[in-house]
Amino acid sequence: MPGSENREKIQVEDAWEYLNDRFGIKKEELLSYKIIKKSGDFWLTSNEEEPDFEYETVGIRFLRDTGKYIKPTTYGLQILGDKIKSAKIHVSENELVTLLDGDMIERELGIEKGYVAIEYEGRIVGCGLYKDELVSSRVSTGRADELKNLL
Amino acid sequence: MERYKPIIQDWEAFKKECQNKEAIKTVRKNPLKAGEDFEKRLFEKFPEAEQSEWNQDVYRLNSNKSAGKSMLHWRGDYYVQEESASLPVEVLNPQPGEKVLDMCAAPGGKTTQIAAKMNDNGLLISNDDSAQRLKSLHANIYRTGSSSARVTNYDGRRIPKEVKYDRILVDAPCSGEGNNARRTFESAGEHEYENLSEIQQKLMENAEKLVKDNGVIVYSTCTFAPEENEAVVEKVLEKTQLTLESIETDAPHVRGVEGFENKDFGSEMSKTVRIYPHHLQSGGIFVARFRK
Numbered sequence: 552m553p554g555s556e557n558r559e560k561i562q563v564e565d566a567w568e569y570l571n572d573r574f575g576i577k578k579e580e581l582l583s584y585k586i587i588k589k590s591g592d593f594w595l596t597s598n599e600e601e602p603d604f605e606y607e608t609v610g611i612r613f614l615r616d617t618g619k620y621i622k623p624t625t626y627g628l629q630i631l632g633d634k635i636k637s638a639k640i641h642v643s644e645n646e647l648v649t650l651l652d653g654d655m656i657e658r659e660l661g662i663e664k665g666y667v668a669i670e671y672e673g674r675i676v677g678c679g680l681y682k683d684e685l686v687s688s689r690v691s692t693g694r695a696d697e698l699k700n701l702l
Numbered sequence: 703m704e705r706y707k708p709i710i711q712d713w714e715a716f717k718k719e720c721q722n723k724e725a726i727k728t729v730r731k732n733p734l735k736a737g738e739d740f741e742k743r744l745f746e747k748f749p750e751a752e753q754s755e756w757n758q759d760v761y762r763l764n765s766n767k768s769a770g771k772s773m774l775h776w777r778g779d780y781y782v783q784e785e786s787a788s789l790p791v792e793v794l795n796p797q798p799g800e801k802v803l804d805m806c807a808a809p810g811g812k813t814t815q816i817a818a819k820m821n822d823n824g825l826l827i828s829n830d831d832s833a834q835r836l837k838s839l840h841a842n843i844y845r846t847g848s849s850s851a852r853v854t855n856y857d858g859r860r861i862p863k864e865v866k867y868d869r870i871l872v873d874a875p876c877s878g879e880g881n882n883a884r885r886t887f888e889s890a891g892e893h894e895y896e897n898l899s900e901i902q903q904k905l906m907e908n909a910e911k912l913v914k915d916n917g918v919i920v921y922s923t924c925t926f927a928p929e930e931n932e933a934v935v936e937k938v939l940e941k942t943q944l945t946l947e948s949i950e951t952d953a954p955h956v957r958g959v960e961g962f963e964n965k966d967f968g969s970e971m972s973k974t975v976r977i978y979p980h981h982l983q984s985g986g987i988f989v990a991r992f993r994k
Contacts, residue, residue: 597849601825601852605856610850610851626844698773701776
């Protein structure tokens with residue numbers, strides 16, 4: 552799975568490489584942004600140097616380092632939006648409900664197993680996991696419940 | 703609220719509007735997330751919606767449906783915000799690439815508006831001294847994709863001074879009469895005005911130290927009390943090198959009051975702006991703009 556290197560070796564450059572390899576997004580497409588590593592996770596923020604303050608958060612949690620893999624967050628994928636060129640699946644309303652209920656849907660994507668962006672009605676709604684030609688949701692339970700109630 | 707009768711000329715309209723328990727529902731488009739088809743999607747959900755005459759990003763929904771329960775809200779395509787509350791950031795007018803401080807940022811309505819105005823490009827310090835309120839601030843920053851926002855938890859009076867900002871918003875803690883009027887129609891107490899006024903002045907004194915030469919500071923509250931509005935502006939002008947700039951806006955408004963209860967604030971207060979609930983079927987707000 553992309554980004555599955557040893558935990559200690561996953562650094563900011565690996566995160567950029569993961570975005571390119573998995574989602575087809577080049578660093579040059581996000582010139583006004585930077586990725587920083589903080590508390591083990593990768594955060595997306597504007598490309599400005601921060602003053603030396605005590606921060607609660609810097610930007611948006613973008614990629615999580617699970618120890619084995621790099622996992623994009625739902626908020627991170629939503630920001631990438633139209634820039635995502637690969638590892639993206641379109642779902643119908645019924646399929647989205649299935650995913651949000653915790654079940655899986657079938658897809659033949661012809662890509663390596665790993666995380667995918669879930670698109671509904673032309674908009675990225677969140678993160679999924681593709682494995683053995685099945686997709687499951689990785690949208691957090693709270694956000695998934697909120698979304699399900701809106702469909 | 704009767705204490706304000708002498709300064710609110712269209713008193714009956716004010717009183718009548720405050721008797722409506724709910725303000726009209728409005729949302730602010732978030733260009734960081736909203737696609738080109740935003741209006742189409744909005745009108746599908748809220749067919750009676752209409753764009754504000756003075757702020758192209760604001761839409762009145764004219765609907766009983768909850769603005770917070772839609773896919774557009776879930777995805778951060780819009781932010782539920784009272785029309786009047788969008789004025790301070792319009793007056794601040796932050797630009798891409800600038801350094802901006804939002805001194806009292808939670809729950810995030812104005813900070814996410816600043817990030818949008820900056821096209822999420824620049825340095826935005828979103829500070830709030832309430833650790834409890836940071837949760838809602840974070841949630842709103844994430845939902846709207848405002849990645850330029852860096853969140854800090856300093857007392858606004860003690861924010862480190864190593865950075866000078868192009869623009870600072872001091873949306874100060876206040877007695878909140880502009881919002882409470884629909885609930886109780888009672889003004890806050892003198893003791894509350896006194897305490898808050900002192901904090902508001904201190905926040906502005908620190909803001910002066912943090913802003914660049916020629917930089918802009920916008921002061922705003924959502925209260926009607928001159929003790930927290932014009933009286934604070936008067937003290938700031940006395941104690942700092944800041945000058946007051948006249949606010950020009952197409953939003954329905956009246957000018958700040960030059961005096962209240964035997965206190966004279968001076969003619970400069972006509973440069974400040976008051977919006978009352980009946981102006982926009984919204985909350986109340988006071989806005990002043992300073993330059994260093």
